[in-house]
Amino acid sequence: MKGIIFTEFLAMIENEVGLIELEAGIEEANLPNGGAYTAVGTYDHHELFSLIMVFSKRLNMPPNELVRRFGKAAFGRFAELYGNFFSHANNAFDMLISIESYIHPEVRKLYPDAQVPHFKSTLIDHNTLELIYESPRAMHDLADGLIEGCFEHYKESFTMKKELLTEQGNQVKYIITK
Ligand code: HEM
Structure with a gap:
């Protein structure tokens, strides 16, 4: 890491x-x-x-609460530290959809040994995004906080449903509604 x-x-x-x-x-x-x-x-x-x-x-x-809080703070810090990674996205959905195709690939250009999770995103309708998180490190609590921080950054409100697809938490489904 x-x-x-x-x-x-x-x-x-x-x-x-x-x-x-x-x-x-x-x-x-x-x-x-x-x-x-x-x-x-x-x-x-x-x-x-x-x-x-x-x-x-x-x-x-509780550890999951601490990690979620950290994720929320980390998103704000990423926005400060890596401002040029943010210019392509004008709203939270654009940002979330681009983690897999743009953000994390850019992170790996910068740090070739970075171990990033995978995200599969599907826009269900204009207001609903399905996001599937996959990582052997099972850091979905961090993802929760980063998603929260992302909506805060774009000053948008949202609701989120989270479902662990495996017991170990290495595959997690989010349904996010704005
Ligand atoms: C809402 C947007 C984002 C989500 C949900 C997300 C999610 C995650 C998660 C959960 C991890 C932990 C590793 C794992 O689970 O396997 C991670 C790692 C990381 N992410 Fe993201 N991320 C987001 C945006 C960003 C942004 C904007 C940046 C920086 C510009 C970034 C940079 C990194 C870095 C540096 C790591 C660590 C890689 C390593 O430890 O080797 N992420 N991301």
Whole structure:
């Protein structure tokens, strides 16, 4: 997993709990590199899961809720950091449809070792989008938050139904209505 995900996650946590608590949590997570990440480095995604478990306990917040919140914040940060990836899409549906065909391929041009999920999108009607998430890393809670952040970014309202297509959560169906 690319270091940018780690650095953004830790920045969000530091914002919430401050530097001292952040460092105590990193120590508790007992990570191989002592929790030092660079945005362009690549790390085992299980290290992120360890950090999520530690800070979920410390913040007294269920892990899926913490990850969803992170996804929402991360979308806003991506919009700041990778502004040129955003010029093609004028609304949330355009953005969501283009993750697979444009956004994540651009991410992989920038970071050839990035491991991104797959999204199959089908416009059911003008107001309804079906999105199928697929990833062996089963990070659909992150996808929930990113989708939320996407609608917030475009100042649009939406409702979403989510269905796990497999028990492990590596295939998830979203029905999104605007
Ligand atoms: C609503 C839009 C988006 C959704 C739902 C989405 C979803 C995800 C998810 C769930 C992951 C975690 C990996 C996995 O599940 O296998 C991921 C990874 C990633 N995404 Fe996206 N994404 C979106 C938009 C973006 C944008 C706009 C950018 C940046 C311009 C971006 C950059 C990345 C990067 C850098 C990774 C990490 C790759 C790695 O760790 O190797 N994504 N995305």
